[in-house]
Structures are given as C-alpha cells and as structure tokens.
Amino acid sequence: MERAVPRAGIRRRLRLATAIGALLTLLGMYAVSTTARADAAPGTNAIRVAEFPADCGFSHRLPDDPIIFPGLPGASHMHSFFGSTVTNAHTTLPDLLNSTTTCNPGVDTSSYWVPTLYRNNVPVEPAIVTFYYLGEGVRSDVVARTEPLPQGLRIVAGNALATGPENSIARWSCLHAGHVPPSKNFVNCPAGTMLESYLDFPQCWNGRDLDSPDHKSHMAYPVNQACPASHPVPVPKLRQVLRYPVNGDPSQFRLASGPGYTMHGDFFNAWPVAEMARRVNDCIRPVIKCGHDGRPL
C-alpha cells in the first residue's frame, strides 16, 4: 500500500512534518511547564520523568501462585517468576524478605510473575525484564503526594480470564519495530526484533488492605487523572515490560493462560520500606528519572 511518493508529495509531506514538529514542540513545552509544578527546585540536569526501575531476570518456573492459590502447589497454570528466587505456592512476606533476588537493584526481593510464554509448546523466557515504578497517569499534584507501596502489598494486573481483546489491557508490540501497530494479542514482529509485552498495574490503593478476597478490589485504576474516593492513596504505577527473544508468525505462540490477551502479572511487594520510601521521595514526587540505585540519573 505504501509506495514511492512523487516529488510534490514529498514537499507537501515535509511541510506537514514541519508543522507537526512545531506543534509537538509547543506541546512538549506545555508538558514541561505543567510537570514542573510538581517540584519547585529540580536538579539542573534532572530528567523530568517520575521513574525508578528494577531489572529482574528470569528466576524459575512453577505451576504455583501464592496470591491466587496460596498453599496449593501445582494448582495453577505455569508461571515464570522474576525477582525473588524462592517464590512458590507457600510464599509469605518473611520468605521474600529473606530471599535472594534476580533484581538489579539487589535490595528488591519482591516477587513478580506472569503466565509462561510458549513457542510451539516450548517455554520461552524474556531476555529483558524491567519493572518501572512511575509517577504518571494522574495529575501532577497527585504525583506530588504519591505514597510508597506498602510492604506485603499484592497486586494483580491484566485479565487471565479474558475471552477476547475487548476485556483485556494487554499490549503486545515489537522492540525496534515501532511501525508494527501494538495489539492486545500477539503481533508479528519482523526478523531481528523482539516480541514485547507491556502491562500497567493499578496505582490507587484503598489505604487499608494488602490483599482482598478477589485479589483486585483493594486496588483501582485512576479515574479522570486522580485516585477515586474508594481508593484514595496514590502509589507508584508499576509498568511491567518483558522482551521475548522471539518474532514471526504469532500462531506459534501461546501463554500458559491462553491467547495473548490473557497476559497478566502478579506482584508481591518486598522492597525494604526505607528503600521504597527514598525512591518515592527522591524520584516520583519531584518527577525525576532515577537509576537502579534510586539516585537521579
């Protein structure tokens, strides 16, 4: 469909691109001016993104889920675990606090897990696994009063029971192939690129429960850029980004939970309280991009 464009067309496109570029610059200035309100005195070279990361490689696989099936080993579909190296069906917070971890930074002994991806029925683990903690999706004044994620908090995101793209928040795309439109189901990534999955966790807490009977209702997504009255406490938004070393025909892929749109993630927070608090204070509230050590980049 996209063919060679005649010269007049190119010139028109250039003018259009210039106009769009100018517009984007204006928007960018607006964005900077609004986010700048979150902090009166940012560091001179700070990158104005409220973020700190944890990179946590693959640890192990088990058909266990200590949130959904506590105490019931083998009850779940296959999960791939990241972070804490000890997680199984019986895992509790003290187990995680005393655990070794695959995370950088090593202070993060939290456990993160997702349904295992299979290519032609052979398990494939992501080569790059990043958990971003972000101050975004809510107004800047809400970002400025973000609270640390409480230790022991359990959050699930995504819908393992999704019966189609319409009731899913999964997002599949290609690393280094931005022209492939993202989809709620697997996408066909060109050779030399990687299939990637993005998943955003809810960031509004009810301020009371570390878990709930349905494992969801103690957390909520923002409404109109703010946390709803039922879940008034803004916490950092966890964004899970997984890069799988596979590409090509999506029909060769499945998740342990089903099609791509059943992608989901589970998080069991075991960050040391002081380390989490420092990062919220130094990175999220003042809108500064931090490295793995939780210091401004």
Added chain:
Amino acid sequence: MRTTAASSALVAVTLLVSGCAHAGPAARPPTATTGNAASPAGTAGPGGTRGAPAFNGTDVAWLQLHVAMAERLLPALDLVPARTTDPAWRRLAAQVAATHRADLTRARGLLAGSGAPATNPHEGHDMPGMVTAEQLAELRSASVAALHRLLAQHLRAHLTQAVRVAAAEQRSGAHPAVTALAAAVVRNGTAALARLDRLDPPPASAGAR
C-alpha cells in the same frame, strides 16, 4: 478419630449452610480473606477468639478451584450414557458424577459461608485438570472407541489434579470442614483412579502409580 472429625465437619457444614441462607456472603466481615488471605497458609489454624472456625486463604482458593474443576468435568461425564452402551464405562461415569455432585453441594455451601465472592474466579479459564470447551465438543462427536480413550485421558488428568490440590488443602487449609471435604476428595479420587486404571490401563510411562 476419623468418624469424629467427619461428623463434626458435617455439623459445621450444616451450620454454615443454614446460617448463610439468611446472611449473604457480603454480610460477613471479610476478615478471613482480607489482608492475610495469602499469609501463613497452614499456620492460621482455626483462629479467632470464638469457637467459629476460620477460613484461611488456602481454604477459599481450594474451594473455588474445586467447584470450577467439578463444573467442567460433569458435562463430560453426563455425555456418557447417551454415547456408549459399555456398562463398565457407564458405571464409572455415574459413580464419579454422583461423588462430584455431592462434593459440589458441600463446597458451594462452605464457600457461601466463607465471605468469598460468589463469582467463579476461574470462569472460562482452562486450568490444569479442567475439561476444555474444545475437548467437550470433541467428546460429543467422537466414535465409541475414541470416546473411551478421550474420556480416560480427561478423567485421569482431572482426578490426578483434583487429588493433588486436595492433598495440599489437607496440609495447608485451616477450616476443619474444608479439610474434611479435601480428605474425602483424596479418598474418592484415589479410588476412582484405581477403577479407571482397571478399565483403561495407564500408559507404561505413567503407570508407576
């Protein structure tokens, strides 16, 4: 010992079922499953300050899973009388179905008393040991020989998984009526597997049972 436990479990079930006929699940404070839902599975014990036994996270998760698994197996078993005249298969399917129906009633009653959401958290989800919609469709159109083979395969997968998770509930659950139901599931499931093995000898590799 066993009879005592079983009879007290029965009393507990009766109390719970009758109690919750009036007060819906929402009327019960969510203490049993909130916050500490996943915490010390197995160590919570029949806690609380009163005599009323408490449900821990394992109890609720197992009940929900057991209900969801049984609901997936029953349609497959119910196909059998219309699809085969083999008396041995018909007898086995009828026995397993009857046990599962009785277990389902007990499990649903216990769940209603637990304060857990009444919705099936595994709706539409294919978990290990569950008969899928595709497998059910395949059973409906299979020849008699294929039906016996597929049924044996699904029944073995279901019973093996049901016994595995029920044994885990026995170890990590807290509520005596729930662990008693789990004990019954292990006992009946193991017996059904033995009958299945006589009817359809398991593959050599998996025959170590």
